Amino acid sequence: MAQDREWAPQHGSPRDRRPRVIAIGGGKGGIGKTLISANLAAALARLGSRVVAIDTDLEGANLHTALGMSAPSTSLADYVADRERDLRRLLLDTPVPGLRLIAATHGNLDSAQPKSWSRVTMLQQIRELPADYAVVDLGAGTHPSVIDYFLVGDVGVLVMTPEPTSVENAYAFLRAAFYRRLRHAVTSDAVRDIVNQAMDQKNDRGIRTPLDLMNAVQQSSPEDGERFVAAMRSFRPQLVVNGVRTAQDIRLGFTVRSVCRKYFGLEADYLGYVNWDDAVSEAVRSRATIVESHPRSDAAIYVMRIARKLMGLSNRPARPRAASAPERPAL
Numbered sequence: 058m059a060q061d062r063e064w065a066p067q068h069g070s071p072r073d074r075r076p077r078v079i080a081i082g083g084g085k086g087g088i089g090k091t092l093i094s095a096n097l098a099a100a101l102a103r104l105g106s107r108v109v110a111i112d113t114d115l116e117g118a119n120l121h122t123a124l125g126m127s128a129p130s131t132s133l134a135d136y137v138a139d140r141e142r143d144l145r146r147l148l149l150d151t152p153v154p155g156l157r158l159i160a161a162t163h164g165n166l167d168s169a170q171p172k173s174w175s176r177v178t179m180l181q182q183i184r185e186l187p188a189d190y191a192v193v194d195l196g197a198g199t200h201p202s203v204i205d206y207f208l209v210g211d212v213g214v215l216v217m218t219p220e221p222t223s224v225e226n227a228y229a230f231l232r233a234a235f236y237r238r239l240r241h242a243v244t245s246d247a248v249r250d251i252v253n254q255a256m257d258q259k260n261d262r263g264i265r266t267p268l269d270l271m272n273a274v275q276q277s278s279p280e281d282g283e284r285f286v287a288a289m290r291s292f293r294p295q296l297v298v299n300g301v302r303t304a305q306d307i308r309l310g311f312t313v314r315s316v317c318r319k320y321f322g323l324e325a326d327y328l329g330y331v332n333w334d335d336a337v338s339e340a341v342r343s344r345a346t347i348v349e350s351h352p353r354s355d356a357a358i359y360v361m362r363i364a365r366k367l368m369g370l371s372n373r374p375a376r377p378r379a380a381s382a383p384e385r386p387a388l
Contacts, residue, residue, distance in 0.1 A: 076109065076188040079367060080210030084230030086117070086197035088223050089299040090216045092341070093331065093360070094194035095123035097214075099346040100364035102155035106189040109148065111159045113206055114196035118161035124151045125344040132160040136179065144182040153349060157188070176202060180209050190367075199233040207234050208241075212370060214295045214328065217313070219306040227313065235267055235292055235323065239274075242288040243281040248274050268322040295328040295370075297363065302333045329363040331356050 081097070083090040091114075098110040112120035115134055121127070129149055135141040149158045183191050193210060195203050207213045213234070217227040233256075240252050251273050255264040264270050267289065275282030294317075298310045310327035317325040336354035340347040348357045 074189070075184050076186055076191040077212070078183060078191045078193060078210040079212045079214060080193045080195060080207045081214045081216060082195040082203060082207045082230060082234075083216040083223075083227065084197065084199060084233075085217075085223050085226035088216055088218045089331075090197075091120050091123050091194050092337070092347075093214075093216050093297060093299060094192055095120055096346050096348050096357075096360045097364055097367070098156055098190075098192040099124070099153045100348045100361050101190050101192070101368070102153050103348055103361070104364060104368065106155065106368070107187065108156045108190045108192060109159065109186050109188040110151075110156060111183065111191060111193045112161035113193055113202070115161045116196060120194045121149075121158060121160045121162065122344060123341070124153065124156070124158060124346065126151060126158065126160075128162045129160050130163075132162045134161060134163045144179065144186065148186075153346065176205055180206075199230055201237070204234050204237045208238050212295055212367060214297055215325075216297045216299055217309070218300045219298060219302070219309050224309070224313070228316075231294060231317065231321065231323070231325075232267075234294075235289075235321070236270075238288050238292055239267075239270070239285060242284045243274065243278075244284070245278050245281050248278050248281040251277060266320050266322070268320075271322065289322055290324070292323060294323075294325045295367075296325055297328050298330040300333050301330045306330070328366055329359060331359045331363075 079097070081090060081094045094110065098108050102108045110120060110124065111133070112118050113133065115137065118132070121129065126149070131141065131147055133147065136144060136147065141147060144159060147159045149160060151158050183193070193206055195206050215227055215230065217223045236252060236256050240249055243249050243252065251262070252270065254260045254262055255270045255273070258265065262273060264273055271282070271285055271289065274285045296310045296313055298306060301307055307330055310330060314325045314327050317323040332355050334354050334356035336351040337347055337356050340350045343350060347354060348360055351357055
C-alpha cells in the first residue's frame with residue numbers, strides 16, 4: 058500500500074482540484090481495453106500529470122499486470138466487501154513515475170460488483186483522489202455497474218477493434234449506455250416505462266433507435282422530451298480503434314461516428330487509433346507499458362497522441378517530464 062504522503066502536482070495544478078475521470082469501456086473482452094487503459098494512464102503521467110489508474114473488473118482483473126506489478130494483497134475487492142472504506146488507502150505506487158493504481162484482485166465472485174448505493178459513494182471518492190486524472194478500466198459487457206462507471210466519467214472512451222464482433226458489441230454498449238442515461242434523465246414514470254420498453258429491441262411500440270425513442274418521449278411528455286434532448290446532446294463518447302493494420306481499419310472510427318449520428322442521433326468523436334505493432338506483444342510479455350518500454354514504437358506514438366488529445370479535452374496544458382517520440386501527422 059502506498060504510504061500517506063503528499064503527492065505534489067506535476068505542473069502547478071491546485072491541490073484541491075478534482076481529477077478528471079476517464080472511463081474506458083468496450084463491451085467485449087479481448088479488444089485490448091486494459092492495454093489501452095494502462096498505456097493511456099502511463100502516457101498522461103509521462104506528460105506530467107498525476108494519474109490514478111483504477112481497475113473495476115473484479116471478475117477478470119489484470120490492470121496491475123499490464124503495469125508490471127504483482128497481484129497486491131489489498132484492492133478494490135476490499136472496498137466492495139466493506140473491509141476498507143477509504144479508496145485512498147488502496148493506492149499503490151507503480152513502476153511509472155506519477156502513476157498510482159487501485160487494483161481489483163481477489164474479488165468475491167458471488168458479489169463481484171458494489172451495490173448501486175455503494176457505487177455512488179465510490180464514485181464520489183474517486184472524485185476526491187489526489188490526482189489530475191483518474192483512468193477507470195471497465196469490465197466487459199453491459200452490466201449496470203459497467204455502464205454507470207462509463208456514464209459518470211468526464212470522458213467516456215469506447216475501444217473497438219476492426220472486427221465485426223467488436224463493432225457489434227460497441228454498438229450494443231453505446232445503446233445500453235445511452236438508454237441508461239435517459240432513464241436517469243426523465244422524471245415521469247410513464248416516460249421511464251417507455252424507455253424500459255425501448256431497451257427491448259423487439260418492443261411492441263416499434264421503437265428501434267434513440268431517434269424513435271425521442272419522438273415517443275416527446276409525444277408522451279414535452280417536458281421530459283426537453284430533458285431527453287439535453288441528455289442526447291451531453292452524451293458524447295470518444296472512439297478509439299485498436300489493432301489497426303490497414304487504411305480501411307483507420308476509417309472504421311469515422312464510419313462508426315457517422316452511424317452514431319445517422320441512426321442513433323448521437324455525436325461521437327474519433328479520438329484516435331492504435332496500430333498493430335509487434336512491440337505491443339513484447340511489452341505485454343515483459344509486463345511493461347508500451348509507452349515506457351518502447352517509446353519510439355508506432356503504437357506508443359499513437360497512444361501518446363491520444364493522451365495529448367485527452368488533455369486538450371480538459372483544457373489542461375501539461376509540460377512533458379521527459380523527451381518523447383516524435384509526433385505523427387494528426388488524423
